[in-house]
Every structure is written in C-alpha cells, then in structure tokens.
Amino acid sequence: MKPILYILTLILSSTLTAQSEAENVKSTIDSFFESFHAQDTVGMKDLVSENVVIQSIGEDQQGKTLVHETSISDFLKGIVSIPKNASFKEELLDYQISIDGNMANAWTPYKFYFKDNFSHCGVNSFQLVKIDGKWQIIYIIDTRRKEGCN
Template sequence: MLAAAALALALQSTPVDPASADAAAVMVPVNGVFAALSARDGQALLPLMDAEARINVVAEGPNGARRHASPTVADFTGSLTPGPERFEEIMPAPSVMIDGDIASVWGRYVFRVDGELSHCGVNHFGLIRRDGVWKIANLTWTQRMTGCEGIVP
C-alpha cells in the first residue's frame, strides 16, 4: 500500500512556469502548429511532428452527437491548403507539464475563420524530445460550437 502511494506521488506532475525556458522550448512546435494553420501551410507542420505521430479529434455536433476521427498526419497536412479565408487559432492559457523527454500541453482554444468564431474546444499536445528537439507525438482536440464564451477576452 505504501509503495502504491509513493508511486502515485512520484507520477504526479505539476505545471511548469509558462514563462520558463523549458516551457518556451516545448511551446515551439505547438506555436508552429498555430502558425502553419494561419499560413494554411500543411507542409510547415511536417517538421513539427514525430515520424510516428498520431492525431485524434472528437467533434461535437449541434445535437450533442460526437464524431471521433483519427486522420493520418498526411491526411491532416494535406487538408491544410491555401485559400481565401484567414484561419486563426488561439490557446490563451496553455498548461505545460514536463518530465524528462516527455511533455504535455493542454488548454482551451478558439478557432476563427476571417475573424468569426468557427468552433472551440480543448487541445492536447503530447510531445517527445529527441536529440534535444521537441516534436509532437500526439495531437488531440475536441471541437464544438457551444461553451466558447470567455475563452479569449
């Protein structure tokens, strides 16, 4: 029983100071995803992703029904093509956690098209550090049209 409690305490992580150099390093590929979305440049995502990266999305429809999808990295990057609309994703208060060569970034976001709200949800980035470089190993997000108020002032 004592060993289980000690293990549970050892496995608990606390968020890293978002102003720290460690958090800034983890946020480089995360912010790179937002820049690639804004530029509508799927190819810009590729260097940010681990070779074995996974993507998952759970989209909630207006009737509350949820649709789960797991596009490949190639499908996701291929879907991000130039167009006339301006994309903008904002994740105002990400929580960053680091343990050695793994990290997690979690936070609410809003997604706008031409300045108008498209949807919101929660992003989760699972990252690994290889040879000193943080890469996205898992990108998961929820997507909904409700509950978006107050995420970004």
C-alpha cells in the same frame, strides 16, 4: 551554511531548467500554429513525428461522442486545400504544460475563426517527446464545440 546554499542552488537551477523546457515546448506549439496559419505544410511536418496521431472528439446528431482520427497526410492536404482568400485562425487562450524528462503534455484551450467569424472552440492536448534535443509533437487530440466558449 554551505549545504543550505548548495540545496538552494540545486532547487533554483532545476526550477529554471523546467521553465526553460516549458518555453521550448510552448515555442514548438507556437511554431506549429505559425506554420498552420501560413499553410506551410513543410514547416508543420518538421514539428511532428512521422507517426503523429491526430484525433478530434465530437458528437453525432444524437449527441453520441465520436473520436475521429486523421492521418498527417490528410491533415496537411486539408490545410493546403483552404482557399488562400479564406482567412482562418486558431487563437490559443492559455498553455498548461507538464514535463517529465523527455515527455511533455500541453493543454491549450482555443477559439477558432474562419473568414473572421467565430466557428468553434475547444481544447487541444499535445503530447511531445524530446528527441535529439528537439521537442516533437507525437499526438494531438482536440475537442470542438460551438457553445460554452466564454
């Protein structure tokens, strides 16, 4: 009987730890977007690695797939340059989080609104690494489209 209780305790403990880590990853992403919406570049910078890669997938006029890369400094400058009276919000619709040790991936479908009007939708993919007990975003890639957003 004792071995069965020991195995059940181990399973329950690892399940709770995984759920706790998933909440920590989600919290990191939520904090990133709280800073994003507040145009708080210091807060955003604190949540990403100094070598973070930021990319977007889109299409040109002919429908050819393009991958656009932005440096963290250009990304932050873009956020700060949004006029204070121009509201914007990225609404995350779901979180699908996978974790293996100190590496995590989060898949977050979203809808983006600018000046209270729907702009586009897509999916963010975040890669995170746990360094010194803290989850840091090392890679962000997103898709952007105006159709198929239901």
